[in-house]
Amino acid sequence: MNKPILLLFSLSILFLTVIISPVSADVLPPKKQINFGISGDDVVCESGMFKVIKDRTNSVSCVNVKTVSKLVSLGWAKPVDETKLNDAIAKLTLSTGTINQLILIPISSDFGKQISKVSVGSYDFVFDVCASTQTIVSPSILIRSDSETKHYELSETVSPNSCVTSAVIIKASNPDSINAILQNKGDISQTILSLSEKVESLKLQLQDAKKSFGKENTEENKMIGTKIIDLRKQLNDTREDLQRIYFALYTPDKAKFVPQKLSFLGTPIEGESAVKISVSPSVASLNSYNVFFEACAGMKQVRLPVISISSDFESIDVKMGEKISPNTCQMSSAKIIATDPESISVNPAGNADSSIQVDELEVKINDLQKQLTSEKELLKILIHNPNRPENFEEQLTLHVEKITTLRNDVISAKSELSKILYLTYR
Incomplete structure (x- = not known):
């Protein structure tokens, strides 16, 4: 009598297991993101998945877009925003691009130490990732055979109506x-x-506001100062959202990093300075003041300028939102509460290490991307050469291995960069 019920229960569990299991790994799983310090509200779901809240545990889960309504009706997930869900479903039909196979060659195991780990039955699979009318950020490719399944993520962005060549080694008994x-x-x-477009738009608005901002303590300047504060907050919030997605996108699932709250107190960057220009009462609240200040860089660029403003009541860190070029200054403003306005002071927060790391990582990424592009060009020349050399297969495998190594290095560096930027702007 109980067997049919037990069978139905088992099938229900199986059904739920199937429909919520991801088919790819574009981004970190929700639990990993939360472990890395990202809040449940800010969790990013991979392509084709939708964020829901489990009704029983109140925890975040990413499920297949097509199964959301079913999960809600079963009581497994809480009700969702139907407009967002419909938008997500509509995006499933978008044709973002195609994969075109260029060459597939078996790898021999009797040449070169660099491929000693590759066994017979492995193949060099060279392919093009082509975008249609839409840019593809960090293309995610699922490569399958009768012996192996690989998730392959390109480190570069594919522009509309263009292709990027890449390669991978995959095992198969039948090619x-x-x-x-x-x-x-x-x-x-x-x-x-x-988000990238919004960042650029806000940067332009912020630049325009700063250009029209004067030193005089006038009502117009107070309004401009308030606008600068609002624009800078919008810019930092948008950058936080963008870098959080990049962080979840580029960070490997097995990463061990657990972020902690950044401290911006420390030794000031050499040559960096911050000077208080004026302080005026704010109409926002009692004992609230608008602080107008100038932040300058010395011989070195300040990549992530953060200014510490203190009073006899509180201390705040102001994230400028844009880098300060060498030997230049930026004017900005902030609000702070103080009992005595004379107690308000402005100083660089001293986040030199983060600025240096960002500069170094950007240089490293640029260099690796150049190497990767060069290696892919060599691969193209090799596979399209009508007069292939005798050691063609050996050369092909070496190129594939170099491309794989460089791609992993780029993704690792991008993960570290987005981590620093995300923690700075959050």
Whole structure:
């Protein structure tokens, strides 16, 4: 009598297991993101997935977009925003791009120490990732054979109506079973592009506001100062959202890093300075003051300028929102509460280490990208050469291995960069 009920219960569990299991790994799983310090509200779901709250545990989960309504009706997930869900479903039909196989060659195991780990039955799989009319950020490819399944993520962005060549080693007993699928549905790429455009727009608005800001203590300047504060907050919030997505996108699932709250107190960057220009009462609240200040860089660029403003009541860190070029200054403003306005002081927060790390990582990423591009060009020349050399297969494998190593190095560096920027702007 109980067997049918037990069977139905088992099938229900199996059903739920199948529909919530991800088919790709574009971004870190929700639990990993939360462990890394990202709040449940800010968790990013991979392409084709939708964020829901489990009804029983009140925890975050990313589920297949097509199954959200079913999970809600079953009581497994709490009700969701139908407009957002419909938008996500609509994006599933977008054609973001294609994968074109260029060459597939078996790897021999009797040449070169660099491929000593590669066994017979492995293949060099060279392919093009081509975007349609939409930019693809960090293309995610699922490569399958009868012996192995690999998730492959490109470190670069594919521009509209263009292709990027890449390569991977995959095992197969039957090479005809090897196929590749582009998993990006366009949702993450669209979000990143939208946030990037918003960052650029806010930067321009902030620059215009600063240009029109004067030193005189006038009502107009007070309004401009308030606008600068608001724009800077919007810019930092948007940058935080953008870097959080990049962090979740580039960080490997097995990463051990657990972020802690950044401290901006420390030794000031050499040559960096911050000077209080004026202090005026704010109409926002009692004992609230508008502080106008100038932040300058010396011989070295200040990549992540943060200014510490203190009073006899509180201390705040002001994240400027844009870098300060060498031997230049930026004017900005902030609000602070003080019993005595004379107690207000302005100083550099001393986040020199983060600025240096960001500069070094950007240089490293740029250098690695150049090496990767060069290696891919050499690969293209090799595979399109009608007069292939005798050691063609050996050269091909060496190029594939170099591309794989460089790609991993780029992704690792981007993960570290986005981590620093995310923690700075959050």
